[in-house]
Amino acid sequence: MNAGVVRTLAGKLGELALTLFLASVVIFSAVLLTPGDPVAALAGGIRPTPELIEAIRAQHHLDDPVWQQYLHWVGGVLTGDLGTSFVYKTDVAALIAPRIGVTVLLVVYTAVLIAIFGIGSGVLAATRGPKADRAVLIGTSIGMAMPTFVVAILLIWVFARVLGWFPVYGAGDGFADMAYHLTLPAISLAVLYIAFFSRITRGAVVGQLHSEHVDTARVRGIPRSQVFRRHVFLNASPQILAVSGVTVAGLFATSAIAEQAFGIGGLGSLLTEAAARKDLPVVQVISLLLVVVFVVLNAVADIAIAVIDPDSAKPRRNA
C-alpha cells in the first residue's frame, strides 16, 4: 500500500470519527429536544420528588452551558460512567453489562447464518444454471417479505406447538445452552438478510461471470475453479463486503425484535423497554453504543475492501 492509499484511508477514518462525533451530539440533544423540562425528560415516566430533581440536576450538570453538559456526558461514557437510570434506579452500566453477551452471541450467530446461507445461495443461483437460479429467486422473493417478527411467530408456532425441537423462550445458561436457545431467534433475524445477501451476491457474481476479464481468463485455459475463486468471487467480494458492514451493524438494532418475541434479556429488549418507559439516559447510551458499532464495522469493511481493491482507496484523480 502506498502513501496515497494510506492517506485516503486515514481520511476516511477521519470522516467516520467526525460522523461519530456528530451522531453523539444528535443523541445527546435528544434530551434538549424533548418537549418539556429536561429534568422531566431525564426522569422518564416517573414523577420526580424534589430531592430527585436536585440529584438529576447535579448529575447532568443542567446548570452548566449546553456544550459543557455534552462534554460531561461524552467524557463519562468514555471513562465508563454511563450515567444513571432514574426509572430503573440503578447505574446504566449495571443494566447493560449482563445483557451485552447475549446480544453479541445472537448477532454473531445470525451473521454466520447469513454468511453461509445468504452468500452460499447467491453463488448457487449464479453458477448452477437457470433452475437453481429460479428456485433461489422464488425463495428470496418470499424471504424479503418475511420480517423478523413474522418468522418469529411462525417458528414459535411450529416449534412450540407442533414440534418440540427448540425452546421458544429465554436465552439459557452457558454457551451451549445459549446457542440452543438462540437458534430460533437467530433464524428469525436471518431470513430477511439471507434473502438480501443472496440477491446481492448473485448480482455481483453474475456481473463478474459475464465480465471480459473472466472471459479472457477462461479462454487462456485457466481451470474453472481457479477462475471462480481468483477472478469471479474475488472481484465480487467488495460489493458483498460493502453491504456486510451496514448489515451487521443493523443487526444489533434489529435484534430487539427477536429478543422481544422470544423473551430474551439482551440489549435490544432493554432498549425497547426503556423507550416505552421514556427512560432517556438508557436509550441514549444504547443508541450511542449502536452507532459506535456501526461506524467501527463500516471502517473494518472499508479497510477490507481497500485490501482487495486498492484502486477504490486511491486518491480520486479529477479536476
Add this chain to the structure above:
Amino acid sequence: MSGISDVVLELDGVSIATSADTSGRTLVHDCTLQVHAGEAVGLVGESGSGKTLSTRAVAGLLPDGFAVGGTIRIDGEDLSLLPAARLRDVRARRLGMVFQTPRAHLNPFRTIGDFMTEALVSVAGERADAAASRAMDLLDEVGVPDPSRRMRQRPGDLSGGLLQRVMIAATLAMDPRILLADEITTALDVTTQEEVMAVIADLRRHRDLAMLFITHDLPLAGAVCDRVVVMNQGRTVETLPAARMREQARDPYTVRLLSASLPGDVERRTGAPAEPILRVDGLRKTFRVRAAKGFGHDEFVAVDGVGFDLAPGGSLGIVGESGSGKSTTARIICGLETADAGSITVKGEDWTRPARGSRGRRRRARIAQMVFQDPYQSLDPRQTVRECLTEAVALHRPKAPRPEVTARVDELLANVALDTTLADRHPRALSGGQRQRVTIARSLAADPEILVLDEAVSALDVTTQVEVLTLLDGIRRSTGVALLMISHDLDTVRRLCDEVVVMRSGVVVEQGPIADVLDRPAAEYTRMLLDSIPREGWVPRRRRPARTGALPSVATTTTAIPRGGTR
C-alpha cells in the same frame, strides 16, 4: 505471400446468428478467409461488418445465445468436431488474442505478474518461479521497461499503451501459432500505435507468428499486413494483396473505403486577412490534483501559453494527441472551464471569464456553439429530435409564434440533410452519424458565428466521417460560420481546415496554413506525428526501444498526470 501452404486459420462460410427464439437475426452471413503460417492478414470493415463477431467465434468468446454456422479450422482441425476439453486446449495453445481495451480484459484486483504467470502455471504446468522469470523475459521482449516492478503493479497503474504490450506478452507465453488482434490500436494515440505495431512486427519476425489483424483503418491494414480481407454487413466482400490494394480493388464498397481514407481536395481559402473573430492569447490553465505519490498536491498544466487567431468564416484545426490540452482549450473558449491566465477575445469582446448567468450564456450562444465527440451522449435521450431542436430555437426566439419555430426547425433539419421523418424519433433510433447531424443542427439553431467541434467525427465510421465533414464544409460556405476543429486525426483536419495549430503537452508546437505545416513541417514533433500515420509503404519504427512512451496516453483532459511525469 508465403510459399508455405500451411493454413493456420481458416474460416469457411462462417455465419453467426442470434438464436431463433429471441429475434433470430443473422449478423454474419458469410465470412471466408485463410491465414497461412507466418502471414499477416488484415480484416477490415466498419461497425456492423461482422469482423469482431467472426474473430470472437474463432476464440470462443461469443456471448450466450449465438449460433455459429459454417466451418472454422485451426491448423486443419475442425473446431466443431473437437470435444470440449481438446477445444479449450487448442484455443489456449494455438491462439493468442489481444483486444481493443486491454484494461477491460485484465482483472483490476490482481497484479500484472499474476496475470502473466497464471496461464503458465495452471495450463502449461510450469513452476511458479520458472513462470515468473519467463514472464519477465516476455515483458522485456515487448519492450516494457523495468519488468520486475511492473509485475508487482496492478492494471490501474499502467497506461493503455503499456497494458496493450503486457497483453501481447501474455499471449506469447503459450507460443501461439496465430495472433488475433482486434482493433488493438484504435484506442491509442497514433505515436503509441506506431510503437505497438513495431513491436508486433519484430515479434512476428522472430517467431514466425501469423496474425489476423482486425481494424477499421484500411491504410493501417494495408501497411502492416500481407493481404487484406474486406467485410461489409456480415459478408467478406473482397480479398486483396496489401501492396496492390488500390489498383486491384473491384468491389464498390472497397473502393469507397479506399477513397474515404484519402485526404480530400478541399478548396483552400486564401483571402485578405480580416480582423479575427476569435483571438486567443497566452492562455494558461492548471489543474490541481492530489499527488499520485506522497502528500500534498500536484499541479497539472493542461494549457500553457496557447495563442492563435480564427478568421471570420475561416476554419482552424487544433491537432494533438491525448493530454495535449486541445480539448481544454476548446472548453475554455466555450465557457465550460475558466482559464488561469491569458485572454480570449471574440468579436472584440473579452470572453476570458465564462458568462455570468443564463442571459449572458444565451448571448454568447448566439456567437459560439460546440459540438461534442460522443453522438450517443450529446442528446437528451428523453427528447425527440423535434423537441430538442424546438427547445434550442425557442430559446433564442422567445417571442416567435409556433409556426415560425416549426418552420425554423424544418429548415435546420434540411441544412443538415436529415429527413423530416426522423424528427419525431428518439435518439436511440438514430445512427451515430444521424445523431451527430442533430447536434450540429441544434448548435446552428442560434445562428452562431463560430462552431467549435471537439473531436466531432472521431467516434464515427470512416465513411460517415467523410459525409459529416463534407456537410460541415458546406455549412461553412453557405452560412459563413467559422469552424474550430479539435482533432487527433491529421487527415480530418486536412479535409476541413485552412489553418492548423499543433499542440503537445499544453504548448503550441507549430501553427500556420495547413499546406505549409503538413507538407513542410518545421517542428520535429509535427514531423513525428506525420510519420506515424499509416499509409502506403509505411513501416512502423520503434523510436524509443527502451521506453514505454513519453507521451501521456490517458484519454481525457480531466485525468491528471504529474507534470513531466511518465508512467
Add this chain to the structure above:
Amino acid sequence: MSVAQLAGGRVAAVVRRAATRDPLVIAAVVVVVGVAVMAVFGSALAPYDPNAIYVGPVSAAPSLAHPFGTDDLGRDILSRVLAGTAPSVLGPVIVVLVSSLAGAALGITAAWFGGAVDGIASRLIELIFAIPGLVLAVLAVAMFGKGLLAPTLALAIAYIPIVARLIRAGARQELGRPYMAALRIQGVGSAAICFRHLVPALLPALFAQTTIGFGYAMLDLAAISFLGLGAQPPASDWGVMIAGGQPALIAGAPEQSMFPALFVVLTVLAVNVLGARVTTWAEGGER
C-alpha cells in the same frame, strides 16, 4: 412536457405493457389495489365493529360467521384486519413520500452545486445513515412517547440517506454527460436544465427506489408496532395484532397473529415484485 405529464404518461405506459405480458405482475397489481381499497374502505367493509369485544367465541378457529376467526377478546379478526389496513399502510406512505422528496432534493442539490455544498450534504447523509432507523424511531418514542407519529417521522428521516445517495450519484452521472454541457453553452437556464432535463432523467430510479422503500418501511413500522412502541392496543394495526396474538399462538390459536402477518407479507411481496419490475424498466432506460 411537464415533469408530471412525463411521469404520468410513462407510468401508465409501463403498467399497460407489463400487465399484458406477466401474470406475476398482474397478481401483484391486484394485491396492491386490493390493499389500497381496504385502506380506504376497510372500516366500512368490516362485518363487525373491529373494537367490539365478545362478538363471537374467544379464540375461535375460522368459521362462516368469522372467516378469520376471533381473537382472545372475542373480536372478529377479519374486521380488525380490514380496519387495520389504513394505519398499517398510511405510515409507510408518509415515510416514503417524505424521504423521497427530501432525499431527492438533497441529492440534486449536492450534485448540482458540488464543492462545499456537496461536502455538507454528504456529511449530513453520512450522519443520518450512521444511526439505524430503528434506533432513531426508538429515540423518538423515548422523547415523544408511544404512538405512530413519532416513529413514522423518525423513519422518514432515516430513509433519506438511501434516496439522497442514489439521486446524488445519478445526478452527478447525468450532469457529466455532454448534452448537459451543450445545454449550458446554449444558454438554457439552470432551472430549465434541472426540471426539464435532469429530473426526468432521475425519475425512473427514484420511482423504483420509492417502491422498494415502501416495502421496507412497512416492515419497519410493523416491527415498531410489534415492539409496542408504535400503534397501541386496542388499535388494530397489523403489527400490534401480531404481537397481541402471541399468547394465543402459544396456547394453540394462531389466527390472531397469522392473518395480519399474512397480510403484511403479501403486501410487501406484491410491492417488491412491482418494485423489481419498475427497477428493471428504470435501468433499461432510454439509451
